[in-house]
Amino acid sequence: MELRGERDMSRKKPRWTTRLLNLDNPPIYAILLIFMILPLFYPLNTPVPVTAMAIDLYNKIESLKPGDVVLLDFSWSYSFKILHEAGHVAVLRHLLSKPGVKIVMVCFMGADSELSWRDVMAIVDIEKNYPDKKYGKDWIWLGYIPGGEATVLAFADNPWAIAPKDKYGTPIEQYPDFYNAVKTGADFALVIEGGGHGGVNGHVTGGFLKSYGLKYHCWLAYNMDPSVIAEFYPYYPTIIKSMLNGNAGAAEYERLLNMRGAGSVMVDALSMTHLYVIALIVLTNIVYLYDKYLSKPRSSR
Amino acid sequence: MIKPGWMLDTLIFWVLFATITVAAILARRGKVLRIRWLPALEGIKDGVGRAVEMNQPVHFSPGAGTMLSGDWATQTVAAISILAYVSRLCAKYGARLLVSYPYAEWLPLIEEAYKSGFILEGRSERINPADLRPYLGGSFNVGVMRRLLDEKPATVINVGPIIWDSVDIGETAKRIGAIMIGGTARLLQLPYVVLTSDYVFIGEELYAAGAVASGDPFQINTVGSQDVGKYFVLVMLVLGIILLALGLPINAWLSI
């Protein structure tokens, strides 16, 4: 009880700068929420500049010849679906539009990655939109292969020893287009990894890097979680040839394909929130410097 | 015999492996290397001291990625060695230690590390198995966040293979006013750990921390002798540029 008196004595009204620098979280969060929701109702439709990485991947897929086999990996945890789905949908559509290109679909991350695959397939809808593409001839689905990094490395060495059957239990021997065309990882004309959020030493992404990138020198592309993209730049462009930067990358790819998909939807909200956060950081620092200036004794100003 | 492309890697590995092993064995003959102290270990000490002063617990979690596979497993081993140090400090100064873990694979080791400190300090009566809590199958973040808010620890330690818990746990710790000590060798999460923590084990410091903290010459030598590899890299950088300038295909040599 004695303390209270003391505290009251020492309590001065803090300067407005000090108060601004020690804001509670809720007002910061509330403004962020507004900046997220507004663009959904009033879109700005800012055009997206297309980066070299998306163009590289686009050109690579354009240059694929009939009979080339592509490995398309769906290894993202289902929780990360929003980050990776748009990019994979765009790339898969482009792959399916190329005649004679064969696609091997697989996932290593966890059993829930199969749900990720199911969702992409529901959007692309091969049977309806690409009626001439047949299962077993143009694409196969191997399902989830457990075992983490070791399995990824072993799959690259000898795919059909690790996955002797497809998801539906048919031996791969019955698909000669795939069985004869691919003997080791080096035979894939293009490898696209989906679970970038694992990071360089994540067990699936790292496995892809070590096997297809360092060992077999495949044309390796990643559909990346933007929050980890900085970590992969050391390997670009010698080992990793292209990275789609999450939904922004997907929007670029959609623009190359002249379509408007899930990636383009996010772009405005991304711009607005970044605008807000940058303004917040800059303003806080101006206030911080001003506060430091104010708290100096008057004579030394 | 050896796969093409792996010759040099294998050679370098075995040389380094042998060097570190020999250096570690030499420690038993009294040849101890001097190594610098890690600032984050001081942070752990401060944090435990603060918890004792405030009569609040210390919370430890080994990151959400403690699976049995690849790099993740190795980082978990490192995290568990830090847990042993934390447990010892907590037993010594009398703080309660809470442990949350995401995968049950490590329960035997985590339980042993948790108990070891209390047993070494002769406080085995304070071991409480209910302080160890599993949050299985993706419920780790939300579980730890609620536990932090309910139990209000004074110090939160989250080291190990962090996947996506750095921001969640770090900001929750800030909200309850706790000292946050983070650390991971997963470089993609490291920046977020730096962003949200007061003390950080940067990359390899995570691997070294348990050994440095133990003060055991054997373990200190394994840490110190790694520098052979670092000097090798430094020399190779300079030498490589010189050889390259002389027109030799150094990069082809490095990938035999």
Place this chain on the structure above:
Amino acid sequence: MVSTDPGIWIYSLLVLAVYSFVFKHNPAFRVAQAIVVGGSAGYTLWVSIEYIQRLGIGRVSADPYVLVPLIIGALYLFQIYPRLSWLSRIPVGMAIGIAYGTVLIPGIAAYIIAPLTQTITPFWTPNPLANFNAILNLVLMFCGVAFFIFTTDKFVKGRYGFIGRIGRAGLMVAFGAACGTLLGAKVTSAIGNIIDLLTKWLGIRLAI
């Protein structure tokens, strides 16, 4: 039109409960946490039973050696019985051994050789920017590695302290760059949730 699907309702209420945590710790968040902790445990229990069945017992006839991990893994269960709990360390030891065995040599390739080959690039090309980049990469990597040396603090303080300071500055650039990418990923997730709530649950048509 507000949804009538109970699944969407549960989904939306749980999402809202988690988001409410952002503003204040509240009973709704506690309940959501309790549900998820229990539910995830139940789910992983089934996953593990299926692994044992499908990858273990189911594979024994094709590959009898699978019995080895199956039996050793079962030693985990002794953890429950304190006097024999030392047996439960065997599968952990084995798993760590396998992890080290698969990681260490590729680790040399990915962590030591690949950085070296990428840094050793000529800086006497006709392109001045490329030359500058090559020198910058070389200097920053050299200083960064020197900064982490454990056995001496020569590179951190004193006459050669500038080497450590340059290394530290490089690290700060890297951390800053990565911190900058954090927001983009997380905002997309948040907007995905918001779109789900608005369209699927509340049935609002958006302008997109």
Place this chain on the structure above:
Amino acid sequence: MSIFTTIRRNIDRAFLTFFMLFLLIAYPLAPTTDFGKFMTSWYTKITGWITVLGAWAIMIGVFALVRNNLKNIYKRAEGWYYDAVTIVSFVIFVVAGFMGGSTGPIMTWLTTNVTRAVSTALLGIEAFLATSAYYRAYRLKTLDAAILLISSLIVLMWMGPVFGYLFPQINDLAVWLLLNPNSAAQRAMFVGIGLGLIALAVRSMLGRERYGA
């Protein structure tokens, strides 16, 4: 120390050492000779065992969780009703699994609507938490903090597509930053991590106390 105690203390380390050395020898071998074929075939076999090994562990995890919660309910510890919710939810999921296991129709419904809801929402709230972390951490206190702040700002501008549209130079600058100073620093950290791994392995194999503890 009796021989039994020695065995009990070190049996897991024996397993660790054996498997580690075996795989390390097998890893770089090419399957061209008989020995190489033998080793690589075992390498593939052994590395495939991890999933089965870990599967049993989940059971003790579940056991510990249920035991903790039941104890709390029995003792009427603080907040025990939340623990009761946990147990109820656990039972519902276990019962649901009897129809088709983890991929059965009811389980899929439950996971997509309950567990996935929370995990996606957790990713989403990180956007909020990140904003407040930026707000608190980015102060121009020291030179290091200033470097961190500036490089962050450049990348933040790059991630918001509108800045790239308004000032195309930002994109080039950010990519240069990521490709050069960022990559060089990352590589420096890679070196330490690769070496730290080896030292940790040696420690786990030979350490007097367990796993460097």
